[in-house]
Amino acid sequence: MKKAVPFIVLAVVLIASYYLYFEKKSFIDSDRSSYLAPTTMEEGYINSIDDKEIQKAVFTFLPEEIKDNESGGKTFCSSYLYGIEKNTKKSEVAAYIYAYCEEYYLKEESVIKASGISSPAKITFRVEKNNLTFSSLELPKEGSAFESSIRQIFPESYIKDVLKGVNISDFSPSPKVQAENYYKGRLEVYF
Numbered sequence: 001m002k003k004a005v006p007f008i009v010l011a012v013v014l015i016a017s018y019y020l021y022f023e024k025k026s027f028i029d030s031d032r033s034s035y036l037a038p039t040t041m042e043e044g045y046i047n048s049i050d051d052k053e054i055q056k057a058v059f060t061f062l063p064e065e066i067k068d069n070e071s072g073g074k075t076f077c078s079s080y081l082y083g084i085e086k087n088t089k090k091s092e093v094a095a096y097i098y099a100y101c102e103e104y105y106l107k108e109e110s111v112i113k114a115s116g117i118s119s120p121a122k123i124t125f126r127v128e129k130n131n132l133t134f135s136s137l138e139l140p141k142e143g144s145a146f147e148s149s150i151r152q153i154f155p156e157s158y159i160k161d162v163l164k165g166v167n168i169s170d171f172s173p174s175p176k177v178q179a180e181n182y183y184k185g186r187l188e189v190y191f
Contacts, residue, residue, distance in 0.1 A: 043088045045130040053132070054084050054095045057125055059190065061134040066101050066121070071114035073105030076178035078171035082120075082158040091127040092135060096120075096158050100168045104179035111183050113176070120162045122153045 063075040080098040087093070102116035121139050125132040140149040147163065154162050173181075173190055181188045 042091060042127055042130065046086050046088050046091065046093060046127050049084070049086065049093055049132075051081055051084065054093065054125075055079070055081055057132040057134075058095055058097060058123055061125075062097075062099055062121075062123060062137075063101060065123070065134060065137045066099060066139075067103070067115070067117050069103050069114075071103060071105050073103045073112075073114050074179070074182065075101050075103045076175035076182070077101035078168070078174055078178075080166050080171065082154070082161060085155065092124055093127065093132065094122055094124045096122055096154055096162075098162070098166045098168075100171050100175065102175035102179070104176070104183070106183045111176075111180050113179075116175070118168060120150060120154070 058079050058081070059077070062077045062079060066077065067075060069075055078100050082096040082098070084096070085094045097120070098118075099121045100116075100118045103114040104111050105114055106112070119139050121137060123137050124135040126135045127133075138153050140146050140153060150162055151159060173188070178188075178190075180186075
């Protein structure tokens, strides 16, 4: 039994050394990987969001948020995406867009335009449980304050394009086409 004690001590030392070496190595590796990969699933989701997903969210939320339906109709929107900014710390994604929206209603089988809005905008989404939910909508001021408010809302990299404007006749599907499809009962998939 006395001869076995040194072997037992040696075995314990080897096992402890092995355990400490690999435990320390995995601690170092996991510490290093936190700089390379998102630390939460939510951050991973935010980083994976692409333009198409943002355009779907804009398409869904913009008509509900941009204007009141003054004539009791329904608002339909098309938009141009300048770009997006992701903020993993706040769990938000901002979409910088040009919005073209019109309200339509049905009168005696005819689709009638009631009112509309055409403007650059910033729409912010919160990320909750790997889904985008509407947070806020920011529109520029009108008149002489337009350009200065654009500079407050939009990042510098988009300002030149925003001030240049867009051709809304290129937007597809147009709010009118969407309204006609909706009121005529045609199911259209836009994305």
